[in-house]
Amino acid sequence: MDRIAIVTGSDRGMGKETALALANKHYSVIMACIDIPTANCACDEIKAASGNSNVFVYKLDLSSIASIKQFVQSFLQDFDRVNILINNAGIITMDYEITEDGFERIMAVNTIGPYILTKLLVPYFRLGEDNRIINMSSWIHTFGKFSIAKINKYHYVKAYSVSKYAQLLISLELADELKEKGITVNAVNPGTVRTRIMITNIWLYDFIINILMAPLYIEPKEGAQTGIYVATSDEVKDKTGNFYRKCKPVAVSKRFNNRALRTELLQYYETIEKSLEINRSSSRITAPAFP
Numbered sequence: 196m197d198r199i200a201i202v203t204g205s206d207r208g209m210g211k212e213t214a215l216a217l218a219n220k221h222y223s224v225i226m227a228c229i230d231i232p233t234a235n236c237a238c239d240e241i242k243a244a245s246g247n248s249n250v251f252v253y254k255l256d257l258s259s260i261a262s263i264k265q266f267v268q269s270f271l272q273d274f275d276r277v278n279i280l281i282n283n284a285g286i287i288t289m290d291y292e293i294t295e296d297g298f299e300r301i302m303a304v305n306t307i308g309p310y311i312l313t314k315l316l317v318p319y320f321r322l323g324e325d326n327r328i329i330n331m332s333s334w335i336h337t338f339g340k341f342s343i344a345k346i347n348k349y350h351y352v353k354a355y356s357v358s359k360y361a362q363l364l365i366s367l368e369l370a371d372e373l374k375e376k377g378i379t380v381n382a383v384n385p386g387t388v389r390t391r392i393m394i395t396n397i398w399l400y401d402f403i404i405n406i407l408m409a410p411l412y413i414e415p416k417e418g419a420q421t422g423i424y425v426a427t428s429d430e431v432k433d434k435t436g437n438f439y440r441k442c443k444p445v446a447v448s449k450r451f452n453n454r455a456l457r458t459e460l461l462q463y464y465e466t467i468e469k470s471l472e473i474n475r476s477s478s479r480i481t482a483p484a485f486p
């Protein structure tokens with residue numbers, strides 16, 4: 196039976212390269228995307244290039260809990276299990292925005308949404324199969340020191356760094372929690388990659404950043420390799436709670452692997468999850484208030 200992989204944000208950039216690599220390896224690939232026309236084009240390209248017709252597009256907007264729930268419902272109408280979840284989608288925006296559920300938008304898309312998606316899908320990973328969750332973090336987590344009380348107040352680069360640090364910390368927490376369910380959870384730092392996320396559409400900024408970053412840039416195909424490796428390699432099967440860079444586990448420094456913050460973050464996310472449980476019939480939840 197085919198193995199089933201969900202890749203969020205797979206209509207472009209590293210997500211698209213990842214979806215193609217998984218299609219080449221004969222996985223059934225679920226492209227969970229916000230922009231359906233672009234995703235449909237990408238899906239056609241992936242099917243043609245891989246010869247794998249089991250590539251499917253589903254709508255997912257990670258900034259909306261209602262959309263995440265709708266995605267899971269639609270997915271479960273067609274599939275009864277999942278083997279790989281790659282939480283790849285991500286944004287950085289200059290504006291400070293609060294989502295319909297009351298979260299800062301970058302945090303919502305990059306870490307809170309992926310956490311909710313993960314928790315809604317956990318029951319559909321089957322015990323005894325090769326089950327893996329991969330979370331996209333970044334080297335930029337080192338700028339992401341944060342306090343839970345202010346988690347909704349950061350913006351732009353700081354919010355992005357916080358979201359990537361939170362993705363790393365929550366991966367470590369979930370790795371412990373999901374061990375007994377036979378699911379591995381690892382985080383990935385793909386490097387500095389030439390994708391649309393690096394473009395702000397403010398020409399001066401883009402001009403400067405592209406000059407500064409040019410020597411560091413790698414192309415999306417190369418950037419995607421570590422995530423693909425962690426998702427599919429036999430060498431990594433059963434390895435959990437690691438942070439990968441260039442297809443190798445790297446240590447998370449003691450300064451960043453902060454146990455107290457990990458626990459606090461998990462509690463915050465569990466509070467959000469609980470309000471989701473209470474309102475399972477409703478599509479809306481509200482961001483927990485902090486003093």
Ligand SMILES: NC(=O)c1ccc[n+]([C@@H]2O[C@H](COP(=O)([O-])OP(=O)(O)OC[C@H]3O[C@@H](n4cnc5c(N)ncnc54)[C@H](OP(=O)(O)O)[C@@H]3O)[C@@H](O)[C@H]2O)c1
Nearest residue numbers: 204208209230256257283284285331333387388390391392
């Ligand atoms: N590029 C880098 O140097 C770098 C470095 C470290 C980590 N990363 C991480 O790598 C991941 C992939 O990014 P990328 O570099 O490949 O950038 P990208 O090409 O811009 O891809 C980001 C993907 O996320 C999707 N997305 C954005 N908002 C979404 C939402 N609300 N719901 C669902 N999907 C949404 C985008 O869809 P649309 O474009 O259709 O809106 C796109 O498919 C991100 O998590 C990013 O933070 C990137």
